[in-house]
Amino acid sequence: MSELHIYNTLTRQKEPFKPIHPPFVGLYCCGPTVYSDVHLGNTRTFISFDLVYRYLKFLGYNVRYVRNITDAGHLTNDAGEGKNRMEDQAKLEKLEPMEIVQKYTVGFHDVCRIFNLLPPTIEPTATGHIVEQIEMTQQLIDNGVAYESNGSVYFDVKAYNAKGNNYGVLSGRNIDELIAGYRDLDGQDEKRNSIDFALWKKASPEHIMQWNSPWGSGFPGWHLECSVMSTKYLGKQFDIHAGGMDLKFPHHECEIAQNVGACGHAPVRYWMHTNMLNFNGQKMSKSLGNSILPMQFITGEHPLLDKAYSAMSVRFLFMQSHYSSELDITIKGLQDAEKGLKKLMNAAKFLKVLQFDAVAVDDKHDKLIRDLCDECKIVMDDDFNAPKLVAVLHEMATQINIYNNSNKKVNNISQSTYDLLHTTYVAYLFDILGLNDEEQMGSNEALEKVMELIIDIRKQARDNKDWPTSDKIRDTLKAANITIKDGKDGTTYEIG
RNA sequence: GGUCGGUUGGCCGAGAGGCUAGGCAGAGCUCUGCAAAAGCUCGUACGGCGGUUCGAAUCCGCCAUCGACCUCCA
Numbered sequence: 001m002s003e004l005h006i007y008n009t010l011t012r013q014k015e016p017f018k019p020i021h022p023p024f025v026g027l028y029c030c031g032p033t034v035y036s037d038v039h040l041g042n043t044r045t046f047i048s049f050d051l052v053y054r055y056l057k058f059l060g061y062n063v064r065y066v067r068n069i070t071d072a073g074h075l076t077n078d079a080g081e082g083k084n085r086m087e088d089q090a091k092l093e094k095l096e097p098m099e100i101v102q103k104y105t106v107g108f109h110d111v112c113r114i115f116n117l118l119p120p121t122i123e124p125t126a127t128g129h130i131v132e133q134i135e136m137t138q139q140l141i142d143n144g145v146a147y148e149s150n151g152s153v154y155f156d157v158k159a160y161n162a163k164g165n166n167y168g169v170l171s172g173r174n175i176d177e178l179i180a181g182y183r184d185l186d187g188q189d190e191k192r193n194s195i196d197f198a199l200w201k202k203a204s205p206e207h208i209m210q211w212n213s214p215w216g217s218g219f220p221g222w223h224l225e226c227s228v229m230s231t232k233y234l235g236k237q238f239d240i241h242a243g244g245m246d247l248k249f250p251h252h253e254c255e256i257a258q259n260v261g262a263c264g265h266a267p268v269r270y271w272m273h274t275n276m277l278n279f280n281g282q283k284m285s286k287s288l289g290n291s292i293l294p295m296q297f298i299t300g301e302h303p304l305l306d307k308a309y310s311a312m313s314v315r316f317l318f319m320q321s322h323y324s325s326e327l328d329i330t331i332k333g334l335q336d337a338e339k340g341l342k343k344l345m346n347a348a349k350f351l352k353v354l355q356f357d358a359v360a361v362d363d364k365h366d367k368l369i370r371d372l373c374d375e376c377k378i379v380m381d382d383d384f385n386a387p388k389l390v391a392v393l394h395e396m397a398t399q400i401n402i403y404n405n406s407n408k409k410v411n412n413i414s415q416s417t418y419d420l421l422h423t424t425y426v427a428y429l430f431d432i433l434g435l436n437d438e439e440q441m442g443s444n445e446a447l448e449k450v451m452e453l454i455i456d457i458r459k460q461a462r463d464n465k466d467w468p469t470s471d472k473i474r475d476t477l478k479a480a481n482i483t484i485k486d487g488k489d490g491t492t493y494e495i496g
Numbered sequence: 497g498g499u500c501g502g503u504u505g506g507c508c509g510a511g512a513g514g515c516u517a518g519g520c521a522g523a524g525c526u527c528u529g530c531a532a533a534a535g536c537u538c539g540u541a542c543g544g545c546g547g548u549u550c551g552a553a554u555c556c557g558c559c560a561u562c563g564a565c566c567u568c569c570a
Contacts, residue, residue, distance in 0.1 A: 012500095030570075038570090045570040172499055173566075222568080244570025249499085251569090275501085276564060283564085320519075321509060326502075326563075333508055336520040343519085346534075379510095387510050391518035401535055405526090467529065474532085485533040494533080 002381040004059065006240070007324060009248070010170055010271040014383055019239050020269065025061040026238030027053060028230040028268075030247055031123070033070040034104035038111055040314075040329075041244070041277035041284055043294050047315055047434075048274045048323035048384075049242045050117045054432050055380055066233045067120040068226060069108075071101040072127045072209050072219060097209050101127075111294045114311045116434045122233050126225040130211045133220040133228050136262050137199045137213075145261040149190040151202030151216040155254070157195045160261055167195075167257050170271060171249035197254050199224055223254035230267065231259065241268040245275055278328045279304070297334075309334045312438050316341040319386040319433050340394070344429060345437050347397035350404040351425060362412040369417050372396050373424040380432065389428060396425055451482075455491045458484070 004017040019025045029049045032038045046067070056063045095103075112119070126133075137153050140146035145160045146153055157167045157175055167175055178195045198221035203210035210217045230238060236259070243252060252271065259267035276283065279290045292302050300308030317337035321327045372395055379388040400421075403410050410418050429435055454473060461469040474484045483494045 032570085033568090040570095042570045048570095171565080174498085177498060178566080242570095245500090246565065246569055249565065250567090274570065276570080278563090281562095317508095324501095325509085328508085330508080332520080336508060340519050343534095385510075387519095388517075391510070394518055398536085405535060462529080465529070471530080478532085483533070486528070486531090487534065488527065492533090 002378045004055075004381045005383055006270050006272065007383045008270045009273045010268070015270070017239075017270065019061065020237060023060060023062050025056055025063045025240070026230075026234035027056070027063055027065045027240045028226070028234055028238065028242065029065070029067045029120070030226055030243040030251070031068040031070060032104075032108050034101050034108060036104060037293050037295075038104075038108050039284065039291060040279075040294050040297070043111060043115060044277045044318050044327065045242075045244045045274045046112065046117055047115060047318050049272075050434055051319070051323075051386060051432070052240070052242065052272070052384055053118060053120075054434055055384060058427065058432055064122065064234060065118075065120040066122045066124065066230065068229050069105060069123060069125045070225065071098075071105070071125050072130075114298060115294070115315055116311070116436055118434070124229045124233065126220065126229075127209075129225060129228050129232070130220065132232055133224050134200070134211075134213050136224060136228050136231075136258065137220075139262045140199060140258065143261055145257075146199055147192065148215050149192075151218065152190060152198060153200040153215055153221075154191050154196040155199055155257060155261070156192060157197075157257070158193055160257055165257070165260055167253065170253050170256055173249060173253070197221060197223060197250065199258070223251055224258060226251070227255050227258040227262070227267070230255075231263070236263040237265060237267055237269070239268075240270045240272060242272045243274070245273040248273055272323075274323045275326045278326060280330055281328055284329075306331055309338065310438050312435050313338040313341055316390075316433075316435060319435075320390055321387055322383075322385060324383075340390075341435065344390075344393055344397055344435075347400040347404075348425065348429060348437065350408075351400050351422060354400070354403050354408050354410050356415060356418045357409045357411050358414060358418075359411045361414050366413040366417050369396075369399060369413050369421050372399070373420050376424055376428045380428075386433065389433065393425065393429055393433075396421065400425070451493050455484075455493065459491065 005014045006017050007014045027049070029046070031046075032042055049067075053063060053065045137146065140155065141148065141153065144156075145163070146155050161167055161175060167173075168178075175195055179193060200213060200215055201218050201221055202216055203218045207219065210219050230241065241252070241255075256266060256268070259265075278284060279292065282290055284291050290304060292304060294311075294314075296302040297305065297309045297314050298311055300306075313334060314337070317329065317333055318327065320337060320340070372392060375392045376389060379385045379392060382388075413421075454477070458470050458473045461467075461473070477484055477493070481495060485492050485494060
């Protein structure tokens with residue numbers, strides 16, 4: 001039996017996965033900032049860790065999956081001065097900050113549902129943990145690695161390193177080089193060193209989102225909430241921390257420093273980072289005009305898209321590349337994914353109607369099927385290798401199709417192998433890759449009855465060799481986006 | 497400038513010192529009133545130059561090239 005290995009970005013190697021307190025596993029993923037729509041790259045990360053969550057559960061672990069909602073406190077330097085994003089956006093749209101938060105949180109959850117993400121077991125918000133953030137800030141001051149300055153509190157990176165710690169362990173940076181490379185930004189004069197980062201930020205009177213603290217009225221710094229919430233729900237040391245590669249520095253680096261500074265030891269055993277998403281070879285960004293929202297893929301309403309693509313096609317496209325690889329989305333890639341997914345779903349349908357009828361077990365073929373089933377676990381155990389799993393599923397689909405073509409009889413493998421094929425294919429395709437059959441989901445009874453009738457009428461016409469009528473039905477339906485499929489065992493239809 | 501990753505067949509994308517990845521496209525075939533759909537079969541690639549080795553796409557070095565991060569960002 002293989003065992004799960006995870007590529008740990010902290011140690012830069014693949015390591016066997018040993019939970020701290022089996023069978024429990026703590027998994028933390030940096031969630032979205034709900035001041036605007038989640039974008040697709042963000043979605044890729046969440047889908048990647050949905051896969052991780054699903055697979056850990058499949059392996060029998062009792063997983064607490066925490067994914068936060070950042071609804072306060074992030075700073076932006078766009079205008080040359082520190083401002084609260086939530087507040088900026090609120091002014092633009094003339095809404096209350098919490099209205100913005102609510103709107104985009106709901107939108108985020110819609111996207112999660114459509115892409116078939118399992119909800120995390122806890123989804124804490126930053127604004128719901130202000131007290132804890134103040135407490136951790138105080139703890140860091142007490143421990144001598146943070147200082148108050150003009151109503152704000154900063155993490156003292158040099159003092160932290162002087163205690164034998166290493167700010168830069170995760171991202172491979174060196175603080176002297178960082179200090180040398182920093183450009184001047186407003187508010188730097190409050191800091192002892194340019195690399196010090198805010199734990200608590202003083203709020204000017206016009207800030208709408210602010211809370212009282214021992215240092216005056218203000219709001220928490222960018223990195224603090226994740227340290228606080230992961231510690232609160234997963235403990236001072238937990239198994240897996242996940243996020244996008246671009247969060248490695250400074251966000252995750254700061255998180256480590258905060259946790260070590262407050263608790264005295266490293267918080268996370270395995271760090272996992274997803275790679276970036278591009279569109280037509282370019283980073284997806286608003287400024288380049290190639291940013292497409294997740295929902296726009298579903299509706300097809302975007303100039304760069306030729307048509308609508310289902311959420312499952314997009315999810316499948318993601319599953320065809322490893323989470324740690326860059327992924328370039330193209331129209332061709334979307335089309336390919338659509339077809340590949342359909343093939344896998346068709347095989348799942350065929351699998352349902354196969355009948356077991358072992359006339360003579362062919363040991364060689366029996367082994368072939370068993371090996372394919374075993375391969376599913378082996379490849380997933382290898383750092384969640386979804387693309388390879390997809391390849392194995394395709395090979396299984398071919399075997400299923402061969403049975404389907406031979407009178408739907410499974411006649412050369414043992415009953416137990418047949419059962420294994422059945423459970424394995426379904427488990428990995430639906431439960432682990434998290435794909436579902438959208439065609440089936442979209443079906444409704446009334447339409448099915450109508451189609452049954454139409455197909456029957458067409459059959460009569462065909463039996464009478466009334467080709468004009470039969471072709472008219474086929475062509476008219478085609479124009480209505482319904483494809484008639486004449487098979488060996490009768491006619492079926494497909495929407496789309 | 498610093499840190500870290502890529503460069504695989506027509507396209508996408510895994511793998512990794514010798515053993516078929518897989519998908520899409522393409523070709524052939526089966527089915528079929530025609531077509532479509534569906535299915536089966538086939539294809540032998542690893543940026544360049546050196547080196548290590550019995551053997552390298554896989555390891556080492558150099559070069560070229562693309563990109564990410566270093567500032568909010570998944």
